[in-house]
Amino acid sequence: MPFGAGGSSARASPEVPEMAEPSKTEQRKAEHVNIILQENVSAEYNYWSDVRLVHNALPEIDLDDVDVRVTFLGKRLEAPLIISSMTGGFGMGKEINANLAKGAAEVGVAMGVGSQRAALEKPELASTYAVAKDYEVPLLFANLGAPQLVPQGGKRAYGVADAKKAMDMIDADALIIHLNFLQEIVQPEGDRRAKGCLAAIRTLAAKFPLMAKETGAGISRETASRLKEAGVQAIDVGGLGGTSFSAVEHYRARKEASSLKERLGATFWNWGIPTPASVRLADVGLPLVATGGVRSGLDVAKGIALGATMAGMAKPMLEAARVSADAVATELRAVVAELKAAMFLTGSTSINDLQERPVILSPPTASWLEPREA
Numbered sequence: 001m002p003f004g005a006g007g008s009s010a011r012a013s014p015e016v017p018e019m020a021e022p023s024k025t026e027q028r029k030a031e032h033v034n035i036i037l038q039e040n041v042s043a044e045y046n047y048w049s050d051v052r053l054v055h056n057a058l059p060e061i062d063l064d065d066v067d068v069r070v071t072f073l074g075k076r077l078e079a080p081l082i083i084s085s086m087t088g089g090f091g092m093g094k095e096i097n098a099n100l101a102k103g104a105a106e107v108g109v110a111m112g113v114g115s116q117r118a119a120l121e122k123p124e125l126a127s128t129y130a131v132a133k134d135y136e137v138p139l140l141f142a143n144l145g146a147p148q149l150v151p152q153g154g155k156r157a158y159g160v161a162d163a164k165k166a167m168d169m170i171d172a173d174a175l176i177i178h179l180n181f182l183q184e185i186v187q188p189e190g191d192r193r194a195k196g197c198l199a200a201i202r203t204l205a206a207k208f209p210l211m212a213k214e215t216g217a218g219i220s221r222e223t224a225s226r227l228k229e230a231g232v233q234a235i236d237v238g239g240l241g242g243t244s245f246s247a248v249e250h251y252r253a254r255k256e257a258s259s260l261k262e263r264l265g266a267t268f269w270n271w272g273i274p275t276p277a278s279v280r281l282a283d284v285g286l287p288l289v290a291t292g293g294v295r296s297g298l299d300v301a302k303g304i305a306l307g308a309t310m311a312g313m314a315k316p317m318l319e320a321a322r323v324s325a326d327a328v329a330t331e332l333r334a335v336v337a338e339l340k341a342a343m344f345l346t347g348s349t350s351i352n353d354l355q356e357r358p359v360i361l362s363p364p365t366a367s368w369l370e371p372r373e374a
């Protein structure tokens with residue numbers, strides 16, 4: 001079923017105005033959603049299976065004592081979850097964002113909209129993102145890509161004024177700058193210039209609460225340290241093990257008969273730092289989000305026991321949003337129930353307690369954490 005063919009949307013919102021010619025950015029956002037829903041775009045291995053929590057047969061707490069609430073970037077959340085940045089910028093993106101925002105507001109968790117480049121290029125698309133502010137999402141993130149912060153070919157770089165527009169568009173609490181150079185090198189129309197991104201991030205971090213986020217290839221210790229030094233307030237490690245954007249772009253390249261890009265996408269399908277390893281490596285004293293292949297509340301618990309404060313989920317939330325806002329809320333509540341179960345069984349009454357629990361790590365993830373690794 002293509003997105004929008006059935007189910008109920010969160011609310012009847014005015015249609016996105018008909019545009020004569022969809023821009024490249026709009027087409028790309030629509031293709032991403034359709035490919036991710038229709039093709040297998042997951043990394044070959046889900047590294048969360050390498051992480052085990054230690055069972056406590058005598059937890060000496062009651063399940064009702066378990067408190068999953070958390071404060072992140074100054075906002076109180078009912079659970080340590082973020083619906084990861086995904087979409088906007090094309091017609092169906094509005095329905096997806098409305099369903100995601102309604103679900104996030106109902107359950108009291110954070111949410112990010114997808115890259116807002118499409119609406120900065122074409123302001124008439126702003127409503128596909130702005131729909132999120134119709135709901136009481138306790139922590140809402142704007143989103144721009146690091147490659148757009150430096151000049152690319154004939155395109156000018158986005159600066160403080162553009163970031164402010166993106167924030168204002170959705171009344172955002174904070175800004176995500178996503179790092180996606182793996183995707184850019186596979187993308188048929190991808191941006192190639194990365195020089196100057198860190199300086200641009202430093203400039204934005206001085207003006208806005210900013211979280212840096214990878215999109216599937218993870219953050220090393222060295223990168224995390226440079227981001228911290230640049231002034232970012234939090235890091236979403238966006239590691240390997242879930243949706244692979246190299247895979248997504250492989251399928252787009254195939255459609256466009258771009259054989260080199262198709263091959264690059266296949267070769268780098270499983271490139272990156274596994275999410276659980278990245279949570280450990282990126283622990284340089286900033287709050288962390290574990291995103292990439294998180295598929296249950298047990299995975300969330302593992303991420304927190306490794307040192308994250310929150311976990312993010314994208315693809316499972318897209319699948320739910322395709323059905324309805326209720327399906328999003330139901331999926332979030334199931335994840336919270338699983339997280340509470342894992343906390344009960346490890347004797348953890350709070351997220352802080354869970355962060356102190358021991359974890360057992362096996363290869364291949366464990367190999368990333370041997371002392372010689374950066």
Ligand SMILES: Cc1cc2nc3c(=O)[nH]c(=O)nc-3n(C[C@H](O)[C@H](O)[C@H](O)COP(=O)(O)O)c2cc1C
Pocket residue numbers: 032033036084085086087113114115143176178213214215216238241242243291292293294312313314315316318
């Ligand atoms: C349809 C789709 C679109 C995405 N677009 C963006 C984006 O615009 N900006 C961003 O930071 N991440 C984007 N992502 C990446 C996700 O936020 C997340 O980091 C990644 O999908 C891994 O999570 P998962 O394994 O739970 O899907 C997108 C993911 C999906 C599924």
